[in-house]
Amino acid sequence: MKAPIRASIPIRFEHQVHFTRGVFEPANPLLKDILKAGTTMPVADVLVAVDENVVASRPNLARSIQRYFAAHRSDCRLVCPPLLAAGGETVKNTSDAVNGIYSAIDRYGMCRHSYVIAIGGGALLDAIGFAAATAHRGMRHVRIPTTVLSQNDAGVGIKNGVNVFGKKNFVGTFSPPVAVINDFDMLTSLPDREKRAGYIEAIKVALIRDGNFFERIEADAERLRRFEPDAVEDLIYRCAEAHVRHIATSGDPFEMGSARPLDFGHWAAHKLEQLSNFRIHHGEAVAIGIALDVIYSHLAGFLAEEAAERILRLIEELGFDLWAPELDEEEGDGEPAVLLGLEEFREHLGGTLAVTLLKDIGAGFEVHEMDRALIKQAMKRLADRGRRKTTGS
Ligand SMILES: NC(=O)c1ccc[n+]([C@@H]2O[C@H](COP(=O)([O-])OP(=O)(O)OC[C@H]3O[C@@H](n4cnc5c(N)ncnc54)[C@H](O)[C@@H]3O)[C@@H](O)[C@H]2O)c1
Ligand SMILES: [Zn+2]
Incomplete structure (x- = not known):
């Protein structure tokens, strides 16, 4: 028998997340400089896909993009006017947007050295990022997130994906973009409901990693409630930084192992999004998922009651x-349907369940099983609390 051939294949990625305003003001060089530096083409070919809800609330956006590329024609070239794609989870639930990107790449003869730029919420970034990562086995990609949640979490990571068989992110890849550009001006058109949804990912990283950050969010709670831009931007920056650091230093950027600390609260959240037919948005579902795992952490004896109460209050x-x-x-067997989320989470991780719980604010740790009876008890507490709030008693 011949000896096996082995080789190690070192790969290094530079991951850059920029912060700016007015990314498509012709005088702002950031985007064209990134495009120029990231390709071997003398003039970079670029396809832009935009979230249609972003365009609907910013009617001048498509024209500004075209003007920007016209002003920088010696560095980059738009192959066609910006393509619109559905916003929200719809874009991940059908193959329309992904196929639309594939066919434009084909029609305009774009190659692996050309760019696909995605502008929109986390859902659109996931779907367009997937198309960019798979066309020609991976094209150059730039993300311009337009929601709080995508600027501080979904858009600054290196994953993409679409939903298949009713399961979130069933198909997708790990594929670091050339750059992420967070333009805070994009948030001015974002509805308050969506701004709030993004806060929860910051609370999540604070809870598992950084007690000081949690205190900062508590101190800023009133300003965040009023959506004051300074407070929102600080929260985004600190949360984005924590995500990028995690990816760069956790030792497992492509999640080959089962540990998934940044998915704290997400096993129930993904299931709730799906059970609600996406009426409940990702961030809102994560808030409930975190609350559930916080109460569970307390009931299981890991987290003090005062700490749990402080988190729920915030x-x-x-x-x-x-x-x-x-x-x-409930399922046919009378069990809560949300519990199926735990099984799906296990499948998604690759067989070994790894759920993050809390020992304290700022201190997450991992468990490999959860007690169903205790989860049900935690759900009951949540229900009592929720009903108390609804009836105002
Ligand atoms: N890839 C990852 O690592 C990762 C991480 C976390 C979440 N996600 C995914 O991100 C998605 C959630 O992202 P999201 O919270 O940004 O929601 P979203 O993409 O669903 O956007 C929320 C809504 O706001 C609209 N919108 C976006 N920007 C706007 C703007 N500036 N003005 C007006 N309307 C605007 C969208 O069209 C949509 O209707 C989920 O699919 C989730 O699974 C991915
Ligand atoms: Zn999330």
Whole structure:
């Protein structure tokens, strides 16, 4: 028998997240400099896909993009006017947007050295990023996130994906973009509901990693409630930084192992989004998922009651509901439907369950099983709290 051939293949990625305003003001060189530096083409070919809800609320955006590329024609070239794609989870639930990108790449003869730029919320970035990562086995990609959640979490990571078989992110890749550009001006058109949804990912990283950050969010709670830009921008920056640091230093950027600390609260959240037919948005579902795992952490004896109460209070103070009617849904066997989320989470991780719980504010740790009876008890507490809030008693 011949000896096996082995080789190690070192790969290094530079990951850059920029912060700016007016990214498509012709005088702002950031985007064209990034495009120029990241390709071997003398003039970079660029396809732009935009979230249609962003365009609807910023009617001049498509024209500004075209003007920007016209002003920088010696460095980069738009192959066609910006393509619109559905915003929100719809874009991940159908193959329309992904196929639309593939066919434009084909029609305009774009190659691996050309760029696909995605502008929109986390859902659009996930779908367009997937198309960019798979066309020609991976094209150059730039993300311009337009929601709080995508600027501080979804858009600054290196994953993409679409939903298939009713399962979130069933198909997708790990594929670091050339750059992420957070333009704070994009947030001016974002509805308050969406701004709030993004706060929860910051609370999440604070809870598992950084007690000081949690205190800062508590101190800023009133300003965040009023959506004051300075407070929102500080929260985005600190949360984005924590995500990027995690990816760069955790030792497992492509999640080959089962540990997934940044998915704290997400096993129930993904299921709730799906059970609600995406009526409950990602961030809102994560708020409930975190509340559930915080109560569970307390009931299981890991987290002190005062700490649990302090966390729940902050989440409520920022305007989140901690309960949704979908928590009452049952399977044929009478078991809560949300518990299926745990099994799907296990499948998604690759067989070994790894759920992050809390020992303290700022101190997450991992468990490999959860007690169903205790989860049900935690759900009951959430339901009591939610109903108390609804009836005002
Ligand atoms: N890839 C990852 O690592 C990762 C991480 C976390 C979450 N996600 C995914 O991100 C998605 C959630 O992202 P999201 O919270 O940004 O929501 P979203 O993309 O669904 O956007 C929310 C809504 O706001 C609209 N919108 C976006 N920007 C706007 C703007 N500036 N003005 C007006 N309207 C605007 C969108 O069209 C949509 O209707 C989920 O699919 C989730 O699974 C991915
Ligand atoms: Zn999330």
